[in-house]
Amino acid sequence: MNYCYSELGDDESSFDALSMAISYDEDNYIAQMELGLCYFCGVGTLEDPKEAAHYFYKAAEYDYPNAYYCLGLYYERYVKDNEKARAVYSAGARLGSEECEKQLSMISLPSHNSSVFTKESLKKGLMASAKTLGIIGNATGNVILSGIADGAEGLISSILDEDDL
Known part of the structure; x- marks a missing residue:
């Protein structure tokens, strides 16, 4: 129902349709997510991040990524x-x-306001970035990470364990 209204560009009707969908079926996590987006972006209603978070939380309870x-x-x-x-x-x-x-x-890394960069936080950030870039677990990725480590004079290799590559 929401899709029809959004295609017509009627934000207020879309918002109302989502609200009704949730009132009929409070387990409708997709409608909860969409209504949260309406509040988050101010579509069909006033922007209200706190109310948006309420609906995002309800949808997350259903493990909606x-x-x-x-x-x-x-x-x-x-x-x-x-x-x-x-x-x-x-x-x-x-x-x-x-x-x-x-x-x-x-x-993943501590904010610039933080004065301490721990080995573990640096490792976590490197691993998350490498995973996102898809360079972990393949020969090319391992060569890239090794090259980065060599170029940084061993900093990365001192953070990452061999089994991380």
Whole structure:
């Protein structure tokens, strides 16, 4: 029903249709996700990130990977809680969300406000980036990572274990 309204460009009707769909079937996680997007972007209603997060959370309860991505964006951009965003993106990535994997690789390292870069946090960031780029687990990827490690005078190789490649 929402798709028909969105194709016509009637944002308010689309918002109303999604609200009705949820009132008829509160287990409709796709409608919850879509309604969350309406609140997140201000489509058919006023922008309300907190209300959006409520619907993203409800959709995530059904292990809907896209909901984890949007919920992670909420924590990252509105709440400014990268630790919570990382946890949400990690859960979404475990469910197969490529978007969550990409966002996770972008916020895996501590923020610039943090004065400590631990070996483990650097390793996590490198592994997430390499996985996102698809360069782990194949001969070409291993050569690329080795080249990067050599060029950085062993920094990366001191972080990554041999079995990580």
